[in-house]
Structure formats: C-alpha cells, structure tokens
Amino acid sequence: MKYLFLFLSTFAFAQQSKFVDFKFVNGQITINPIDKSINGAVTYCFQVLKPIDTIKIDAQNMTFSEVELNEKKISFSTNGKELLLIYPFRKGKNFIQFLYEAKPKQTIYFVGSEATNNLQIWTQGQGKYTSNWFPSFDDVNEKVIFNMDIVFDSKYQAVSNGLLKNKVENNGVTYWSYKMKKPMSSYLLMLAIGNFDKSTLKAKSGIPLEMYIDPKDIAKQEPTYRYSKEMFDFLEKEIGVKYPWEVYRQAPVCEFLYAGMENTTTTLFSTRYVVDTIGFEDRSYTNVNAHELAHQWFGDLITAQSGKDHWLQEGFATYYALLAERAIYGDDYFYSKLYESAMQLKQASKTDTIPVLNAKASSLTFYQKGAWALHVLREGTGEKAFKKAVKNYLQKYAYQNVTTQNFFDEIKKVSNYDLDNFSKVWLETSGFNSEIANALLAKNKAMQVQLEVGKLRNKPLSEKYVFFEKTLQSDVYFTVKEAIVGQLTKEKFEDKKQLLLLALKTQNVQVRQAVASTLQKIPEEFRSDYETLLDDKSYQTQEFALYYLWNSFENKRVEYLEKSKYWVGFNDFNLRILWLSLAISTPEYATNKEIYIQELINYSSPNYEATTRQNALEYLINFNIINEAVFKNLVNATTHHMWQFSKFGRENIRVLLKNSEIKASFQEILPSLTEKEQFQLERLLKE
Numbered sequence: 001m002k003y004l005f006l007f008l009s010t011f012a013f014a015q016q017s018k019f020v021d022f023k024f025v026n027g028q029i030t031i032n033p034i035d036k037s038i039n040g041a042v043t044y045c046f047q048v049l050k051p052i053d054t055i056k057i058d059a060q061n062m063t064f065s066e067v068e069l070n071e072k073k074i075s076f077s078t079n080g081k082e083l084l085l086i087y088p089f090r091k092g093k094n095f096i097q098f099l100y101e102a103k104p105k106q107t108i109y110f111v112g113s114e115a116t117n118n119l120q121i122w123t124q125g126q127g128k129y130t131s132n133w134f135p136s137f138d139d140v141n142e143k144v145i146f147n148m149d150i151v152f153d154s155k156y157q158a159v160s161n162g163l164l165k166n167k168v169e170n171n172g173v174t175y176w177s178y179k180m181k182k183p184m185s186s187y188l189l190m191l192a193i194g195n196f197d198k199s200t201l202k203a204k205s206g207i208p209l210e211m212y213i214d215p216k217d218i219a220k221q222e223p224t225y226r227y228s229k230e231m232f233d234f235l236e237k238e239i240g241v242k243y244p245w246e247v248y249r250q251a252p253v254c255e256f257l258y259a260g261m262e263n264t265t266t267t268l269f270s271t272r273y274v275v276d277t278i279g280f281e282d283r284s285y286t287n288v289n290a291h292e293l294a295h296q297w298f299g300d301l302i303t304a305q306s307g308k309d310h311w312l313q314e315g316f317a318t319y320y321a322l323l324a325e326r327a328i329y330g331d332d333y334f335y336s337k338l339y340e341s342a343m344q345l346k347q348a349s350k351t352d353t354i355p356v357l358n359a360k361a362s363s364l365t366f367y368q369k370g371a372w373a374l375h376v377l378r379e380g381t382g383e384k385a386f387k388k389a390v391k392n393y394l395q396k397y398a399y400q401n402v403t404t405q406n407f408f409d410e411i412k413k414v415s416n417y418d419l420d421n422f423s424k425v426w427l428e429t430s431g432f433n434s435e436i437a438n439a440l441l442a443k444n445k446a447m448q449v450q451l452e453v454g455k456l457r458n459k460p461l462s463e464k465y466v467f468f469e470k471t472l473q474s475d476v477y478f479t480v481k482e483a484i485v486g487q488l489t490k491e492k493f494e495d496k497k498q499l500l501l502l503a504l505k506t507q508n509v510q511v512r513q514a515v516a517s518t519l520q521k522i523p524e525e526f527r528s529d530y531e532t533l534l535d536d537k538s539y540q541t542q543e544f545a546l547y548y549l550w551n552s553f554e555n556k557r558v559e560y561l562e563k564s565k566y567w568v569g570f571n572d573f574n575l576r577i578l579w580l581s582l583a584i585s586t587p588e589y590a591t592n593k594e595i596y597i598q599e600l601i602n603y604s605s606p607n608y609e610a611t612t613r614q615n616a617l618e619y620l621i622n623f624n625i626i627n628e629a630v631f632k633n634l635v636n637a638t639t640h641h642m643w644q645f646s647k648f649g650r651e652n653i654r655v656l657l658k659n660s661e662i663k664a665s666f667q668e669i670l671p672s673l674t675e676k677e678q679f680q681l682e683r684l685l686k687e
Helices: 004-019 217-225 228-239 279-285 284-296 311-330 332-349 363-382 382-396 404-414 419-428 434-441 445-456 463-472 478-487 493-505 509-518 522-534 539-551 552-562 574-584 593-603 610-624 628-637 641-658 659-674 675-686
Strands: 020-032 035-046 052-057 060-069 075-079 080-089 092-102 106-111 120-123 143-153 156-158 163-170 173-179 191-194 197-202 208-213 248-253 264-269 302-304 401-402
Touching: 004 020, 004 610, 020 208, 020 610, 035 052, 060 419, 080 092, 080 493, 092 332, 106 382, 120 478, 143 156, 143 191, 156 173, 156 478, 173 493, 191 248, 197 217, 208 217, 208 228, 217 248, 217 279, 217 434, 217 463, 217 593, 228 284, 228 311, 228 382, 248 419, 264 284, 264 401, 279 539, 302 311, 311 363, 311 404, 332 363, 332 445, 332 478, 363 382, 363 404, 363 419, 382 419, 404 419, 419 610, 434 445, 445 478, 463 493, 478 493, 478 509, 493 522, 509 522, 522 539, 539 574, 552 574, 574 593, 574 610, 593 610, 593 628, 610 628, 610 641, 628 641, 628 675, 641 659, 659 675
Parallel strands: 020 143, 208 248, 248 264, 302 401
Antiparallel strands: 020 035, 035 092, 052 080, 060 092, 075 080, 106 120, 120 191, 143 173, 156 191, 163 173, 197 208
16 A cells, blocks of 8 residues: 555655646744754745646645735645645646644654753754655655744754855754755755864865864864865765765764765764774765765766666765765775675575566665776776766756666766676676676786685685785785685684784784784783784774683682773774773672672763763663663663664664563563653563
C-alpha cells in the first residue's frame, strides 16, 4: 500500500507540474524552542501554465490561516499531508500567501537546552521531508528559489540557504534574512540555530567560504576544517564549472543523523568530526567535507529525477571527493581507498542482488559502486573526454533534474566508449567485476603489492614470512603493511613476534594501531614493546593499548591508570570513559570510587551526545554498575531521535528485564519518567 500511495502522489505531482510552475517563495518563520513549534508566514509566486482547479503544496500536520490568492481570500483545505488551494486558476502569474503553525515530529530537531546554554536547532530534509516544518514540495523535480527569514533569540546565530542579506535586532530578537538567486529542490532547504563562531576564507574564484564552530571548540577549528579551501579550489578546476552558488558555509551540529548533509550553500555535519590535531589522525572530516562539497554540483545544481538515478548524486560525490583527496594525499591514498571499497563491494556482492540503477540499492552500492563505475568510465574514455562530458552535462542541465541517459548522451558526444556494455556490467548487474577493478588498481605500484598480499591470505605463514618481512621494511604505502598485520591475527605469537616488532618500528600511526587492535592478549616478553603504543599520537591507538594492557597485566594496572588518568580523547570522551571504567574495576586503585561512578553515570545522561552516552552505558552494563540513574538514562535512550541509540536502549533493557529484581526496579521508576519514556518502557515491560 505504501508504494501505491507513493506512486499516486508522485503521479499527482507530475500531473500538477504540467499545469503550475512555482518560481520562488518568501518565508518568515519564528521557532519556539520550549514547545518545539513553528509559526510561519509564506508567500509563493507561481505561474499557471494551463487552467486547473486545485493546487497542492506538501504540508505535514499543519494548520493554516489567512490564505490569500493575489491578496484575496481563497478556499482551501488540508488533509494532514497537503495544503489544497481550491480555485478556478487561469493562465498567468499568481501569488499565494498564508500563515501556518506546525509541531513537527521529524525533520527539525531540538538538541540541548537554553537552560544549559547549549541549545541547537537544525533540520534534515533528505529522506525526512522538509514539508514537516515548511510548506514545500516532497517531489525533487519541483525546484524553487527559497528566501528565508528566521526570527530567534539574539543570543544565538541562525543560518539558512543563500546569502545573509540583512540582520536586524529588536528587543533581544534577531531577524536573519537569507536570499537565494537560483532554484533548488525542497529537501535541500535548511536552517541551523546555535552558538557559533565563524571564520571566512576566500576561494580563488572569490566565493566566501564560511566555517562555523562552537566557541568552546575554537582551538579545533584548523584541524577540523583542514584543507577546505584547497579542496574547494581543486573541485572548481577539476569539474570545470564554477561553483554554482554565491556562498559556501559549513557548520557542525550535535546529534546529527548522518556524517554530513549537502544542503544548498550550507553543509551541516556531525560534531564527531570536530577534532584536534591528534584526533585528525583517526577522524578527519576531510572526506566528508569533500563529499558534501561535491554534492553542491552533483545533487544540488543537478538533481536526479528519481531514486533509480540516485547514483548520479552519491556516486559522483564519492568519486569527486576521492579526486579531491588525491590532490592532497597523493596517488597511493587514492588507490588504497579504491582497493578498500573494491573489497567491500566484492564481499557484499555475495548477498546483495540489487544493482546501481534501482531505487532500493544499498548505500554501499550507490556510493562506492557508483564511484567505481565513474573511475572505470574515466579511465575508459580518457580524462580529457570525461571532463568535457561532465562539464557539458552540468552546464546543459544546470538547476534541473537529470537521468542516467542524460549523462550518457554527453559521454557519447565525446567518446565511442561502449556505454551499453559499461551500463550492463557496472549499473545493471549486482556483481562486482574484480577483474576490471584489479587491472585498474594495478596501475599503482603500492596496489600491486597490496593485491599480492591479498592473494596470500589463506597461505601458511611459513610460505609468506620472507615476503612479509621484506615488505614491512620497505617504504611501500602503509595500507599494505596494515594488511600484513591483519593476516597475522590468528598466528601463534612466537611465529609472528619479529614481524610485529617490524610493524611497530615503521613508526606509522596506522600500522602501529593495527598491532594495537589485533594483539588482544599480550605476552610478557612483548609487554615493553607494546607499552610504547600508549604514547602514540592517536586516541584510537591509546584506547586499544590501555584496555588490552590493563586486561593482560593485573599487576601493572595501577601503573597504567596513573599514566592515563588525565586522558580525555576525542570529543566523545572515549579515553576518559574507558579510564573511569577501568579505575572503578581495579580494587587496589583509589578509594574515591563513588566520584568516578558518578562521573561515568553522568556521561550516560542526556547532558551528552548519543555516542558518548552509548559508550558510557556499555561500560556501566558490562561492569555491572547499575542503579536507578543508569536505568533512567537507559530508558531515556529509547526516546532518542537517532535510531541506532534508541535501538541500543531497547535491546539492553530487554536483556536486563530477564532479571526479576531488575524488572522490579524498572517498574519502580515508571512514575518518575516523562510521558515519552513511560510509553517506551511500558511497551518493553509488556513484551
């Protein structure tokens, strides 16, 4: 039934678009963070192409008033999903204006609070529908010029799409006016409100590059946004089409649903990527940064007509991000990432039967297989012809919607490459052609060695030992050495000891991290060598090393805890949370354990982001540190907007409820919970 409705609504929209063309919209919205409501005033300008008696605007669960057509009252109705404008419309230009109220259940998210001075409000339109918070168009084929005025408390910054044309403060309230010049699909409309500092660079082409950050993270600004300008300048040159908008800004937001989102002119991304110089080693924003930027052309400037052609957005953004990173990190990096995705695709193709040209394809298929398809095409047609085709394709369909055939038509104009066969192999079948992929990977010397290492996976160590020894001492790219360490995991320690020592001697952070993560039970004879990992400039390596050393050497636990007692780690406090868990679980360490327990429980509370909370809750449950506060924090997790965290909460409560005493404790806290929390817990208690 869902698919029938989807078909009917798309069909209805396709019919409407033949009669009506929406040109631009001016919206002014006021947000109330206490009851999470929105009040708005909206004016749409549209052209009636053929007479029609009902015009629809998508609007989920909204109430409307003062609906006027060309300044005269007009009949309207709503069905919970749309605003229906009922009138004998004739050809010509029209303005419709109205007021609306909404209390969205999704798409706009309220994080933190004014009381704790960490309030953030942000939107996520793709996959969630902007029509939940702003009357707009769920169909991506209706492109409109959006101009948004946001009214909010002057203590905060507000950003939306386009240029900030005006900012007026009045009695502690600020009016931000953002204007666009070109049309876009509604799912790309956005707003974000929070405490932000801003720094601005200028691209070679003169485009302002605005980079926002929470004032408390100002010291992390440079490593977080490292290479932003270089990648922007590179992509403008590589794509051959000037950046299609007037400004580019980026802002990290708390509890974001994805790694990043390419809202037109204004990318939002997860605070996970707000890092210091050490954090940059393991959690660099560079790839996500380049990916969302590439979408400003592939997705925002031209948008796929339907889900079937989604690879035209994700495959292109993934591939061009890799090209941008290649310009920074070099060829070996570029090919190592292609190798990594080839391995994932080869494995996935054993069970995944859905090809690229299918709206139900997996993210791995749309992103990584789409990128591989483009690499094959670029290599097959030649770089010059490929770039010319992409440039023509973008210019011809700028601010419009596209299909795979539109792209192929431009390739055909510059090359005789066999697109029928290419499409069959890379877009229409679910398998992954390793033969073609390996031949392209082998153009890179490091990948020749990587492929050789891969072939040895099932050989006994004695047959590959000399080759591994030689390779670990060579200057080959680090991913090859990582792969060697990975193959040693199940070998006896005495057989691999010398190879592990060679891996440590590389002084490469990632190769050493491979040793840290794969050697979980550390022999005494290797202890002092392994202990050097505690000093590596990597929070990830330090986490592995501290835990496995603590676990392996009971008599050294106090020493390890003393060494690491001031460690914090990433902005999700990974090292601090681990340290607290270990300190609490070491009987001979410190007497003030209650203070540590309270601190750990605090990390599991709504004062922190979901990743921090889940990490803390995992340790609390695993080490059996459970009390009323932990139960409440676990129940609260089930109400979270991030599905992974709410699922984690539900699954852990289900396990705990098997214990009758714990079940009684959950029943006791029921009256003190919020309505949402009670609803979730009662459901679990009844299962």
